[in-house]
Structures are given as structure tokens and as C-alpha cells.
Amino acid sequence: LDRLADRLGPWPLSGPARQVARLALLDSAWQAAERPRLLAEGGRLAALLARHGLAPAGGTALFQRVVTERAGELHAALARRGILVRRFDAPAALRLGLPGDEAAWRRLDRALAEVAP
Numbered sequence: 001l002d003r004l005a006d007r008l009g010p011w012p013l014s015g016p017a018r019q020v021a022r023l024a025l026l027d028s029a030w031q032a033a034e035r036p037r038l039l040a041e042g043g044r045l046a047a048l049l050a051r052h053g054l055a056p057a058g059g060t061a062l063f064q065r066v067v068t069e070r071a072g073e074l075h076a077a078l079a080r081r082g083i084l085v086r087r088f089d090a091p092a093a094l095r096l097g098l099p100g101d102e103a104a105w106r107r108l109d110r111a112l113a114e115v116a117p
Contacts, residue, residue: 038062041098048109049096052116057093067093070117077115083108 013021024030042061049056049064054074056064068074071092078085086095099105 035061038098044105045096045098048105048112052109052112054094054112054116059095063095063097065093065095067091074115078111081107081111081114083111 038061042059042064045064046056046059049066054066054068057067058065069092071087071089071094074094075085075087085097087093088095096108099108
């Protein structure tokens with residue numbers, strides 16, 4: 001199992017996730033339709049983070065990266081509120097993905113208001 005884990009790395013994809021990704025990569029019409037929405041959502045996330053004093057230091061349409069010495073503290077505080085983000089240690093940073101729906105956007109906004117600088 002250790003050898004297999006070494007080959008798969010820290011983020012292996014399940015069979016169903018691979019199938020969905022395969023279909024998405026083959027569907028250029030769907031990609032063209034989703035691209036503007038994802039770009040807008042990525043900008044929305046960057047603006048939300050900046051409003052809470054967490055200006056992104058890079059990202060994509062799907063996620064934003066925030067470099068902050070408070071990464072560990074914010075990671076734990078957001079997790080306590082049911083918001084999962086990826087933490088990095090060197091440099092101390094967080095990666096936040098796009099919320100799934102309007103309720104999740106509001107929850108992230110409220111959580112950041114409680115825990116951010």
C-alpha cells in the first residue's frame with residue numbers, strides 16, 4: 001500500500017472522478033459554455049478574499065491562493081465552520097476553491113468576516 005500511495009501521490013482521483021474529467025475534456029462545447037462562468041466566479045472569489053484582507057497571491061478560475069503567516073490559524077478556524085481549504089506550510093498559504101452555490105458563497109463570506117484580519 002505504501003508503494004501504491006507513493007505512485008498515486010497525495011491527491012489520487014477516484015474512478016468516477018476520472019470518468020467525469022474524461023467526458024469534460026472531450027466536450028469542447030461544454031468547455032466553451034463554462035469558461036466565462038468560471039472566470040467570473042474566480043474573480044468573485046478573489047474580490048471576496050481581498051474584501052476580507054486576504055488578497056490573493058495567484059490562482060485560477062477554479063481557486064485562489066492566499067499567502068499569510070496566519071494560514072494555520074485560518075485553516076483551523078475555517079474548518080471549525082465547515083469550510084475546507086488546503087493549507088501549505090512553505091510558504092504559509094491557503095488555497096480556496098470556488099463555493100458550490102449561493103448559500104456556500106454566503107457561508108464563506110460570513111466565516112471570513114469572523115476570522116480574517
